[in-house]
Amino acid sequence: MAILIGCSPSTGSSLLRRILNRHSQLFCGSENHFFSKKQLYTHWVWARYRLLKVFPLKLRDNSWHHIRGLQLDDEYQTTMDELHQLIRHSLSFASFVNAFYDQELRNQGKSEWAEKTPANNMNIG
Numbered sequence: 001m002a003i004l005i006g007c008s009p010s011t012g013s014s015l016l017r018r019i020l021n022r023h024s025q026l027f028c029g030s031e032n033h034f035f036s037k038k039q040l041y042t043h044w045v046w047a048r049y050r051l052l053k054v055f056p057l058k059l060r061d062n063s064w065h066h067i068r069g070l071q072l073d074d075e076y077q078t079t080m081d082e083l084h085q086l087i088r089h090s091l092s093f094a095s096f097v098n099a100f101y102d103q104e105l106r107n108q109g110k111s112e113w114a115e116k117t118p119a120n121n122m123n124i125g
Helices: 013-021 038-042 044-050 080-089 093-108 118-122
Strands: 002-005 112-116
Touching: 002 013, 013 112, 038 044, 044 093, 080 093, 093 112, 112 118
Parallel strands: 002 112
Antiparallel strands: none
């Protein structure tokens, strides 16, 4: 099961994320901006290699604040080398997300995941 949290900025969603992440079986890491980039849904083969590029070639969010690229902080235990491998071997955005979270859940010792990025609202629904 995956949980995508749709929210507006500054509404307490970060507190909700932290509360959810304390559950023994639910991983809810910090905002990673996977689901806020429309190009990943529509042009995976082309866009996937821009995920880890340096500015200004990084993919922009499909929202008002235009975060570029992925935002993976210390809460995520997947290394950059592992991330490169996942991107290279994934044939679609859905397969990448599944592989990424499968690996992250193994790393975290949890069984379910949630993701909370306010900009997700621009692409999911």
